Amino acid sequence: MSSPDPNRVASIMLSWHSLDLVSCTTLQRLWAGYGYICAITARATSKKAAEHLDKLCGVESGTDGSTYPLILKLISPPKKSSDNADEGHLRKMLSYEVEQYFYTHTVPLLGDDIAVAKCLASTRDMNGHEGEDELKGLIATVMVDLRPKYPVSGEKRAVLSGVQVHGALDWLARFHSRSWGRLPDSLDQYVLPPLEENKRRQGGGKVGKELWLNGGYTYLATRRKEYASLVDDSYSEWSEALCGPFEDLKLSVAEVVALLLTPSGRPMESLIHGDVKSENLFTTRDGERVAFFDFQYVGLGLGVCDLAKLFTCSVPLDILVDDEYLPDQLAMSDGERRLLERYRSFLVRDKGSDFYEWKTFKRHWETALVDWCRFQASWGFWGNTEWLEARVRSILSDSGWRDWLRGSIDSQA
Incomplete structure (x- = not known):
């Protein structure tokens, strides 16, 4: 043609x-x-x-x-x-x-x-x-064309202002919560990971023709080649940390994390944008209102997966932490918590706080950070790299998180 x-x-x-x-x-x-x-x-x-x-x-x-x-x-x-x-x-x-x-x-x-x-x-x-x-x-x-109403464009791999960050969080919370209760009972029409969807189409089976069954483009099922490279990368600390076995399971840490994040019909699952970054948004001149575009990877998932990329790639470091010096392991800081609490309060304002308790939300957030680190470690780091790595080291060493993850996986079996 x-x-x-x-x-x-x-x-x-x-x-x-x-x-x-x-x-x-x-x-x-x-x-x-x-x-x-x-x-x-x-x-x-x-x-x-x-x-x-x-x-x-x-x-x-x-x-x-x-x-x-x-x-x-x-x-x-x-x-x-x-x-x-x-x-x-x-x-x-x-x-x-x-x-x-x-x-x-x-x-x-x-x-x-x-x-x-x-x-x-x-x-x-x-x-x-x-x-x-x-x-x-x-x-x-x-x-x-969104630009007449949202004339300020985000730049490639740029950080947002504090006002724009809040606008982005409010937009995401509104978008994620809007799909609660509106997702279909049957997921047959959702698009499978690329190789699986192609096999289904070649075999004459049902064709996925709606949104991605798993939103985003970095989840493990569609990044097996990159993961295999990380497994073999003896120079990367993340090869052993993420690709080694998780407790007595036959799965690696990364595979257990991916299993936890895979959509399974939980009530807090929603549509996610799948590629949240400054490059994919416009804002008003005052930065208070945001409009996202580029919905090529929209699909099902946990909203925190959108936040993991946003925080790493587009949020200024000084909003996340008070001290530019980052220790080897970093627990959640006040700045990070304030952003998460703003998002969550907006997210559940029509459902009530019990619909998505902070404890569960926090564990989902930590798991999303681990998964995002797995992708960056296999693809190439950018953004708030030191912050992400320090946070994930802290999460992986947290026995409370590991016990929660194991319990969650066992309950899905």
Whole structure:
């Protein structure tokens, strides 16, 4: 397939809603040539079209001829056979399918108080629309541009201000809690880890076509190659600490941790973003309100898994700890606790504190830190590395945590 013209794709999809394309500017080329993200301007050709866009964008223009800022995410990947596709390619392709499902089917259920782009059109729902033959084989989504209301963008591997950190925690708490009680009883339609999902599709079984069964892209089931490298890395302290056996079980510490974090129908499980970092958010100018984007790895999990990456990669160290000097082992500091308590209080405000007790929440948080350290140790450390390692050393040496983990695993057996 030749590379698609974003202008043509945008024009076709806008026409489904009586909109004309005014401009289309490439903002970003996606990793490894998988497609584009473009800023587009659309003009309403009827009052009905304008009213629809007004509602979607949260503005009041209301007349034909009004223009609206939108985003086109266009996926046209390099051709690879699914029979021998590598895990990285499969992960990317499935993630784009998941993201499109999220914008088309999940976002309308979240409510207007959770800042996330609303979808105007997608190739997922193009059957019967004019031009669908031209778009076959593409994954394209047109959505509202968040930047007019959230003009400050996070930077790659940058830290947030204290106000932005609080805004991010409030957004995450609202997002995580909103899905409580709204998840389906059957998980058959959720997408399995890449290699398992590919095998299921090749075997003619049920196809996962919703969100990831396990949110994120760092969980152990999808990072076995990196884990095997860590097992063999005799120079890393984390090889023995995380890859060695856990008590008398045949599983390693990392494998037991992964088992504990795997979604199993617990009431506090929710949707998680899966890739929380400063690069994937916009804020208002005062930093108090946040909007996240890039939902390629949205799926089920414990909300603390989102927090583990946020704290390590985007929260200033001086918010987490009072002293820049970090000991070899570090218990939870006052700054870390204050952030966690803010998140949890927002999370359970409609359910009551007993719904997710602090004791359980804290153990889940500690386990998420251990799991995140496993990924970084096998992939490469970045962010508040010394803080993360010091926290995980402390957690691993805590007999209370180890007893809790063992008891939790035994109860799942």
